[in-house]
Amino acid sequence: DGGITQSPKYLFRKEGQNVTLSCEQNLNHDAMYWYRQDPGQGLRLIYYSQIVNDFQKGDIAEGYSVSREKKESFPLTVTSAQKNPTAFYLCASSIEGSTKNIQYFGAGTRLSVL
Amino acid sequence: EDKVVQSPLSLVVHEGDTVTLNCSYEVTNFRSLLWYKQEKKAPTFLFMLTSSGIEKKSGRLSSILDKKELFSILNITATQTGDSAVYLCAVEVEGNKLVFGAGTILRVKS
Numbered sequence: 427d428g429g430i431t432q433s434p435k436y437l438f439r440k441e442g443q444n445v446t447l448s449c450e451q452n453l454n455h456d457a458m459y460w461y462r463q464d465p466g467q468g469l470r471l472i473y474y475s476q477i478v479n480d481f482q483k484g485d486i487a488e489g490y491s492v493s494r495e496k497k498e499s500f501p502l503t504v505t506s507a508q509k510n511p512t513a514f515y516l517c518a519s520s521i522e523g524s525t526k527n528i529q530y531f532g533a534g535t536r537l538s539v540l
Numbered sequence: 541e542d543k544v545v546q547s548p549l550s551l552v553v554h555e556g557d558t559v560t561l562n563c564s565y566e567v568t569n570f571r572s573l574l575w576y577k578q579e580k581k582a583p584t585f586l587f588m589l590t591s592s593g594i595e596k597k598s599g600r601l602s603s604i605l606d607k608k609e610l611f612s613i614l615n616i617t618a619t620q621t622g623d624s625a626v627y628l629c630a631v632e633v634e635g636n637k638l639v640f641g642a643g644t645i646l647r648v649k650s
Contacts, residue, residue: 430582457636466549468628468640469583476636484637516582520636527636528574528588533581 429453430532432517437537439504439511447502447535449517456522458500459529462486463514472515475500476522504537512539542567546629546641554649557619561644563629564611573605573612574638576628583628586614619648 461469471484475494489508518529576583589605630638
């Protein structure tokens with residue numbers, strides 16, 4: 427089954443702790459994205475990557491970091507510098523360079539602070 | 541700054557009603573407009589619109605884009621309880637990035 431897998435579904439972070447959210451896709455998509463969703467605010471772009479070993483900051487990158495060592499994987503680390511990490515995090519992927527750039531989403535990770 | 545505004549923010553209707561959801565946008569490099577449905581977790585793709593005046597249709601759902609007036613509408617006819625969801629509008633801009641609106645929460649009562 428082709429798709430995007432995010433894990434874990436729920437994650438709890440203690441003060442001062444870094445946590446990593448996993449995103450894996452087997453759609454052979456070049457581009458991958460991380461969004462944060464807060465109530466009443468829609469989805470906001472954190473980081474995106476259009477090719478392996480390259481990524482760009484989105485609108486709210488502060489306090490987050492990413493890597494793109496493999497085409498299939500785009501993990502997001504929420505660092506201790508992110509003071510308000512409680513949110514729903516969504517990963518997406520799309521075919522780079524296509525005229526129909528539809529992004530497909532994973533089921534999300536809900537992060538809460540202990 | 542690129543901006544996408546959806547209205548209403550929330551809506552409650554009865555089964556069988558017809559609803560119209562609105563999306564207006566103000567972006568510097570428009571490429572396309574997309575509608576997604578989000579029930580619990582993953583947003584699922586509904587429509588992509590690139591040309592003005594051409595209606596996209598899928599069953600009871602339809603959508604149209606007006607590039608002159610910078611808006612799109614999503615219509616749902618004969619609503620069912622399974623249509624209850626958050627409907628997200630997004631505009632694709634340069635760099636394959638999507639700018640999302642805040643969403644419209646639709647609740648269909650039986």
